[in-house]
Amino acid sequence: MGALEYKKVVKESEEWRILTCMWLHAGVFHVFANMLGLVLIGSRLEHEFGFVRIGALYILSGIGGSILSSLFVRATASVGASGAIFGLLGGMLSELITNWTIYANVFVALSTLIVIILINIAIGILPHIDNYAHIGGFFTGFFLGFVILIRPQFKWTNQRHVPHGYTAPTTRTKYKSYQCILLIISLIALLVGFTTGLILLTRGIDGNDYCSWCHYLTCIPTPLWRCESRCRLMQLDTQLNMTCLANQRSGSYTVEDPNDTVEMQKLCFELCS
Numbered sequence: 001m002g003a004l005e006y007k008k009v010v011k012e013s014e015e016w017r018i019l020t021c022m023w024l025h026a027g028v029f030h031v032f033a034n035m036l037g038l039v040l041i042g043s044r045l046e047h048e049f050g051f052v053r054i055g056a057l058y059i060l061s062g063i064g065g066s067i068l069s070s071l072f073v074r075a076t077a078s079v080g081a082s083g084a085i086f087g088l089l090g091g092m093l094s095e096l097i098t099n100w101t102i103y104a105n106v107f108v109a110l111s112t113l114i115v116i117i118l119i120n121i122a123i124g125i126l127p128h129i130d131n132y133a134h135i136g137g138f139f140t141g142f143f144l145g146f147v148i149l150i151r152p153q154f155k156w157t158n159q160r161h162v163p164h165g166y167t168a169p170t171t172r173t174k175y176k177s178y179q180c181i182l183l184i185i186s187l188i189a190l191l192v193g194f195t196t197g198l199i200l201l202t203r204g205i206d207g208n209d210y211c212s213w214c215h216y217l218t219c220i221p222t223p224l225w226r227c228e229s230r231c232r233l234m235q236l237d238t239q240l241n242m243t244c245l246a247n248q249r250s251g252s253y254t255v256e257d258p259n260d261t262v263e264m265q266k267l268c269f270e271l272c273s
Contacts, residue, residue: 022062061087068136083133087141094145131218
């Protein structure tokens, strides 16, 4: 109910799932892990930039993650706030870059943050983790950070506050030129990214058809796990008996279209989960 499913979003016009999926979770541990990340990352950002800006960063990053996930994940449903939380990480990174002149140990902080981001993305190669939502949320938050987390680098100079006998220098802009350049580039990237993603999604484009290696971004097969669920099928007209080869669980289903491979993969995934 409200989970992100490609078929329901595109074919059944339930676009609201792009937003609602980030408020749902797949269990107590999932909720705990996401809320812990939200407290550790979000509280610091909210203290410095306020509820409105960080709330916008969080929600837009979650939407960006949902759009990218929908373009690549077709057989499973996705829930969780991980994409939005990765957006906060992306925002922290871009905030450090664009405001680096006001930090004393910016390179230490930057290196630490990059390591944390890489570790979290690496965890996403495990099966049953939607790394597309992580990546989409991260880059959305990264570009948004250059737009809404920018800080003034100079203060306005007022002649009234200048000591007698001195003349105030020419008024300078509060922001450095590189900050303005990054802001413009980021706005263009966000506009192009969201527009392109929504157009591809509404047209039913499958990202896997145009990127043969992208499936490795969300799961890398190893001797310890499989990325795709494998099931044995027995079919009689519209009655389908399915057995998961990994855990030997069985299920019986009534299907409208036995040739719908996406639906078959979805049922197999649910049976093996």
